Amino acid sequence: MSPKFEQTVKLLRKLPGVGPRQAARFVLALLNKDETELRELGGAIVNLKKDIRFCPECFNISENATCAICHDPKRDNGKLLVVEKVTDLNSIERTGLYQGHYHVLGGAINPLDNMTPETLKIRQLETRAAKLTAKGPLELIIATNPSTSGEATALYIKEIFGGQPNITLTRLGRGLASGSALEYADESTLKHALESRR
Ligand SMILES: [Zn+2]
Numbered sequence: 046m047s048p049k050f051e052q053t054v055k056l057l058r059k060l061p062g063v064g065p066r067q068a069a070r071f072v073l074a075l076l077n078k079d080e081t082e083l084r085e086l087g088g089a090i091v092n093l094k095k096d097i098r099f100c101p102e103c104f105n106i107s108e109n110a111t112c113a114i115c116h117d118p119k120r121d122n123g124k125l126l127v128v129e130k131v132t133d134l135n136s137i138e139r140t141g142l143y144q145g146h147y148h149v150l151g152g153a154i155n156p157l158d159n160m161t162p163e164t165l166k167i168r169q170l171e172t173r174a175a176k177l178t179a180k181g182p183l184e185l186i187i188a189t190n191p192s193t194s195g196e197a198t199a200l201y202i203k204e205i206f207g208g209q210p211n212i213t214l215t216r217l218g219r220g221l222a223s224g225s226a227l228e229y230a231d232e233s234t235l236k237h238a239l240e241s242r243r
Pocket of ligand 1: 114
């Protein structure tokens with residue numbers, strides 16, 4: 046096998062969920078693209094961090110200082126939905142049912158992966174919740190994944206905010222199968238989970 050091919054496979058395997066065979070399939074597919082398309086992809090990757098940044102309020106991705114959701118005056122300031130990743134936020138946005146704000150933690154607590162409360166945006170969540178509760182009551186909706194690390198994160202958040210004045214803690218309903226990821230849940234499952242939160 047070509048060392049350059051192997052090297053590209055190795056680089057692609059660093060992406061989440063990409064195994065050796067899938068990575069090899071990607072490289073073969075790329076080899077079938079024409080030069081222009083490859084340059085477009087290469088350029089998009091090279092400029093990724095320059096063109097896209099994280100919203101300083103909610104840590105959604107954004108091309109401006111604050112993201113479109115934080116910017117939208119029609120959004121309900123009395124609701125803050127906490128997710129692990131931007132892809133989870135996107136899934137919930139697609140249902141069109143939720144009109145509040147979001148907070149993206151950037152992962153879930155998992156000591157094996159060096160993910161601790163300090164590496165997540167939990168302190169920022171505290172600051173934000175304090176700001177929002179100063180204006181009125183706040184529903185803090187925990188929408189971490191129904192996985193071990195997602196549950197650990199939910200518990201941690203409950204410990205911080207449980208019993209705080211002006212904050213009601215809710216959790217997405219059980220419609221989501223245990224172990225399944227939010228980002229892969231279909232729309233009707235998510236709608237049900239949102240409606241049955243408690
Ligand atoms: Zn934002």
